[in-house]
Amino acid sequence: MSAVLESRAAGPTLRQKLAARGIDGATLLVLPCVALILGLFIYPFLYGLMLSFEPKDGSLFGNYARFFSDPFLYGTIFKTLRLAFPVTLLNLLIAIPIAFRVRLMRRQRLLTTLLVLPITLGTVLVAEGMLFYFGPQGWFNRAMMAVGLLSTPISVLNGYWGVFISLVLTGFPFTFLLTLSYVTGIDPSLENAAATLGAGPAARFREVFLPLLVPGLAITFCLSFVQAYSVLPSAVLVGDPANATRVISIAAYQAAFEEYDYSMASAIAMIMGAVQLLVVVAVLGCRSLFYRGPAAGAKG
Amino acid sequence: MTVGPATFKQLHLQGVRREFDAFTALKGLDLTIERGEFIALLGPSGCGKTTALNCIAGLLPVSAGRIMLDDRRVDVLRPEERGFGMVFQNYALFPHMTVRKNIGFGLRMRGVPKPELEKRVDAALAAVRLESQAEKLPGQLSGGQQQRVAIARAIVVEPPLVLMDEPLSNLDAKLRLEMRQEIRRIHQSLGSTTIYVTHDQEEALSLADRIVVLRDGAIRQVGTPAELYALPAHLDVADFMGFRNRVNGELVGMEGEDALLNIEGTVIRGRMRAASASKAAVAAIRPDDLEPTGTDSGIPVRVEAVEYRGRGFHGVGVTASGTELHFASPHPLQRGAAVRLGADAGRVLVFGDAR
Ligand SMILES: Nc1ncnc2c1ncn2[C@@H]1O[C@H](COP(=O)(O)OP(=O)(O)OP(=O)(O)O)[C@@H](O)[C@H]1O
């Protein structure tokens, strides 16, 4: 008792001062993570950045100049965006209505487990499956010809749509699960309140759900976009890697492992990262125009 | 498609049941409510008050039974087609809208033109004394302020039927009293019908035209506040009406209207409220009605505790068999003193064991 009084008289101790700023023993647990991030992310990034400014021709911006003057190289940016944007948008647009339906279901856990499986399978397995399914002798063409919708097999593979489908298949579960968690996070009594105030289903979606979902959907969009943007296996396996689906990661791969120009490869990787960052920052920037806070109607 | 204001004479609940899987939350409610009535739904936690309101509002489908406005069936309508106002127990304010937008939401959904909308929102804000908070988000308000926004949001559209789920539970005593009067005033000026859920006996008595006492999903008693206060028909209802003392005894006879009950050797008189199959019965007495007799009649107790209550004293006594009795005393008593307690025969209710 008297010890407490003494320490109070002497003012807060160093430990109390630190605790007031949120620093205590538990803070030390962050250190391994910081070390890991420094070692595995920051260091390679800085190393790559330096490397990209040391091209073979000796000039500082040689790699970047070459990238942006060669349509075969800078074109990859648009080819990648042309895949990643529509795929992400489509996934999101499919995920929202399904999430709204699933939110009311009881056996959600079974469904989510089923959906996690394709994520764990990975793009390569899905691409291989597609090779069988959509191939000239695959089920798809044979079934279409059997019912008379097609007279000759069509080739979905080896082109834009092959990669598109593969990205939708592999990206959807992820987009959906994320969307579902945001949708179920909205207090159902808000919808009830809107209904008793005379709002029909469309108005409830527009006035209550959408504004509360936008921030979450923006994050979902960014994460799904980044996934689709760094596509490599399916662009090669079920796409047309020399032309229509020559995405930016292929350009980086070729620079590194076919031309053995690591400096150029680093530059391409930096450009790839910068484009992603631009999109993500733009999307998250729009998010700040909306309400961001707990999606519940009451204080805890 | 919305049910217009003041377009019904009577609201009928006919055998309204609601089941959650194997659990029956409402066991067939039958009730007729006249237009303009203020009904208090009183009952302990978990007795089905919120479930009943949700069924009436259309937020929960009924498992069986019907809800009728005069001869129109409304339990098949969606909530937005019923047009009943509801104040939710957890407020359910839209977190992304300011107080003003929250309150104006229902008017906007009804297509009320902007100038009129603003005027009515301002009036509602004034009624709940939140003019200065109009531009805040719900997350920036205190619990009591949120509750008042919820009330304003429900009444601003002037619905024919207002459902309120414990709308004053988070207010301090003074504000609660003010808001109580305000709710009553709004109810009268709108001429609307109100169903008001509470578990506060005093609130129900002071506000309601009629009180419906609910217990375990069934209606126990319906009546005016005076009826319920003086003559509860059931021990559970008596419990709610402040009959804090319950003493077990043995019926020894009747004398006119009065039952004679033997409590631990002392015979007291009381009004018979529910018949008994055997001789066992329970006497229910309000603490305010039980006083030291000052004579050698009455139930003997030993005083355990005495509290000062402003106008008098509140005592706790224990009988020989260990039953606690709460009583009122005009003068202070010594702890450990032996007194005898008695009450007017009209103030003692005797309930038989036939429930
Ligand atoms: N969705 C549900 N699933 C299963 N049981 C439920 C559900 N909702 C309510 N119940 C049960 O129904 C009963 C009545 O619940 P209700 O919410 O109507 O109580 P209440 O009278 O409003 O209580 P309180 O005063 O605490 O708000 C409770 O026993 C509750 O456990």
Ligand SMILES: [Mg+2]
């Ligand atoms: Mg409730």
